[in-house]
Amino acid sequence: MPELPEVETVCRGLAPYLVGARIDNVTLSAHRLRFEYPQGFVQSLIGRTITAVRRRAKYIIAELDSDQSAIIHLGMSGRITLVGDGQALSFDSYLYQTGEKAKHDHVKLDLSKDGKTFQLVYNDPRRFGLWDIAQKADIDTSKHFAHLGPEPLASDFNGKKLLAQIGKKAAPIKLALLNQEIVVGLGNIYVCEALFMSHIHPERPANSLSVKEADLLVESSKNILLRAIEQGGSTLRDFQHADGNLGGFQNHFLAYDCEGKDCTTPECNGKITRIVQGGRSTFFCPECQK
Structure with missing residues (x-):
């Protein structure tokens, strides 16, 4: 399972591409992940712009230009890659190069930014990861975060x-x-x-x-x-x-x-x-x- 440094690395790698990107469409596979997607999940994402990407514990939080944020956990085998036809967006498509099947692609976001289009692909063979939506004002008290202790890298953690x-x-x-x-x-x-x-x-x-x-x-x-x-x-x-x-x-x-x-x-x-x-x-x- 990816641990804090791995999730932090993913967040830092994705942020320059995702911040400012508009979500034009969302495609879900027929298979659920660890939990069912929340009601209105797709509608909460389509048309929204990602304003920030940050980490809490081992979760990725994508803040939207609304009162909501998307919450992502990679589980045991979840992976995120960006696929685009522009050089600036040409992340290596390692999912396919290493033999991972497209059938394990469970969430796809069609994105646009600065006149270019690209796609975020969430691939998870074991399906232990999750995607959720939470109100920004309630995120710290949500079911994912309410029980969590302090961040080990926080300046006041001693x-x-x-x-x-x-x-x-x-x-x-x-x-x-x-x-x-x-x-x-x-x-x-x-x-x-x-x-x-x-x-x-x-x-x-x-x-x-x-x-x-x-x-x-x-x-x-x-x-x-x-x-x-x-x-x-x-x-x-x-x-x-x-x-x-x-x-x-x-x-x-x-x-x-x-x-x-x-x-x-x-x-x-x-x-x-x-x-x-x-x-x-x-x-x-x-x-x-x-």
């Missing part, structure tokens, strides 16, 4: 705020950081990396962290996310950019998927170990993560 979110929860810190009600969007890869950088054992009770440890963990989380965004995210199986290029951060993992490799921490003789927590693989160094 160790004190993380500890406040954790409260008395004694769950392993690895699982606590994957809880979207505590903090959003970190995901399995980046939690493993942040805990490694902070030298915090993934099985530590979340409520056992000191303020100093929490501050270090938040700082490490921000650093790892920003580095991943710079690299365009991590490509493991399904994720690719809107332009078809692969993310590159997987080439810089320090712990994730590094089982058996020497720990890179100076003066540590440990090796990266893999355990399973909550059905997810956790990679860490048992020597220097305490």
Whole structure:
């Protein structure tokens, strides 16, 4: 599943093309996604202009020139590409080059901008993604966002705020950081990396962290996310950019998927170990993560 850096990368890639584009037509496949499209979905989009593209957690939000916004989640295998006959809009059509079938195209937007026409194609073989419409004034309290915790990259997110979110929860810190009600969007890869950088054992009770440890963990989380965004995210199986290029951060993992490799921490003789927590693989160094 695309995590925060991957979704942020998609948003940044799409924004220059989508902002200012008018939605001339909407075509839906005969298959539903994770949820049914809301009533009036197509009518809410046709004729509207996209005024902004932003991210909240792992969701893409396309603001419209109305009182509504479109909400998109890529699920496990959702991908967005732009297809057009103009050079400026020639995103690589990776969906088709990599063998994905057009039958998995579930949402198509016919767009026009600056006298040119192009198409946004949402392809999702597993159909775990979603498209929805929400009132701008109510978006933070909508069913998608009301339960979500703070953004890890927010300027006011620090160790004190993380500890406040954790409260008395004694769950392993690895699982606590994957809880979207505590903090959003970190995901399995980046939690493993942040805990490694902070030298915090993934099985530590979340409520056992000191303020100093929490501050270090938040700082490490921000650093790892920003580095991943710079690299365009991590490509493991399904994720690719809107332009078809692969993310590159997987080439810089320090712990994730590094089982058996020497720990890179100076003066540590440990090796990266893999355990399973909550059905997810956790990679860490048992020597220097305490």
